[in-house]
Amino acid sequence: MKVISVVGITKSGKTSVVEALIRGLRKRNHTVGSVKEIHFEGFAIDTEGTNTDRHRKAGAQLVTALGLHETDVLFSEKLGIMQVLSFYGHDYVVLEGVRDIAAPKIVTAHDTKEVDERLDETVFAVSGRIAKELSEYRGLPVVNCLREPERLVDLACEKAFELLPNFDAECCGACGHSCQALCSLILRGEAKREDCPIGSGTVKLSIGGRDVPMVPFVENILKNAVLGVVRELDGYRQDADIRIGIGDVRGR
DSSP, X not given: OEEEEEEESTTSSHHHHHHHHHHHHHHTTOOEEEEEOOOOTTOOSSOTTSHHHHHHHHTOSEEEEEOSSOEEEEESSXXXXXXXXXXXXXXXXXXXXXXXXSSOXXXXXXXXXXXXXXXXXXXXXXXXXXXXXXXXXXXXXXOOTTTOHHHHHHHHHHHOOBOOOOXXXXXXXXXXXXXXXXXXXXXXXXXXGGGOOTTOSSOOOEETTEEOOOOHHHHHHHHHHHHHHHTTSTTOOTTOOOOOOOOOOTTO
């Protein structure tokens, strides 16, 4: 799954850029999901007094509204962006307003001051209202998503890569960098996505059908714990493939 994030101030053109990316990627037969982060404290999808609101207030930790034409799953807390993305299995996911992720980004802005406030080494293009005035800024292409939607999608396809685990250097650093730093190196052509070893090891963990990335330290703990037990069992063979499945453990 490849992820692109569009960030910028309110009414700078974020949603128009997201729309252009989604339309263009779908036109090229990619599957596409999207996430909109809403920076408004009073925002809530559910409203006071509805049946689902009553379910939640009664103590339900996960509420689903199952309608004729849509299904809305309502969590009673804000999930981290990596938790949210674990529900997606699309070719591309386009994020709007999400900054705290190690993924290629497009900045939208009214002027260069707004660009500078959001500029970092994970930004590969600029768009939004500023594209009416500029075609390039600080070496980055400035693309008008209304006039040149295909160029914007071309850039996105060129720069996007499989999602990094979003670990910081203190947590992992197996590649020698934080995920944010590795993202910037990949965008500059100084590293490859394959330089991240997470998920490429011999130990895989899946919970509820979803793969869970592990730093090498945790991977080694899990591997050594399992081997420490199964080595004592009849039938153990060195270097053999070992698989363990654990069912529903709630209440045990």
